Amino acid sequence: MLIGWLFRNGYSKIVLDTNLKNTRAQHVYESLGFRKVRTNIDSWSDQLGRLQSSVDYELVESDFNSYI
Secondary structure (H helix, E strand, O other): OHHHHHHHOOOOEEEEEEEOOOHHHHHHHHHHOOEEEEEEEEEEEOOOOOEEEEEEEEEEHHHOOOOO
16 A cells, blocks of 8 residues: 555655535545645635635555554
């Protein structure tokens, strides 16, 4: 898995974000050990000009749940 490879190759933290409406991705990230750090309300506009919100996540190696 890419996450394990990143930690084995010197990365100490992985940071990502997803759309607040993407609850399926949030569930996957949280099951892997990512911690929600921030919710960014109306932080960007989609291609139709609608405001969208996002969630920022962080993962450190000690919190990583590898299912391999």
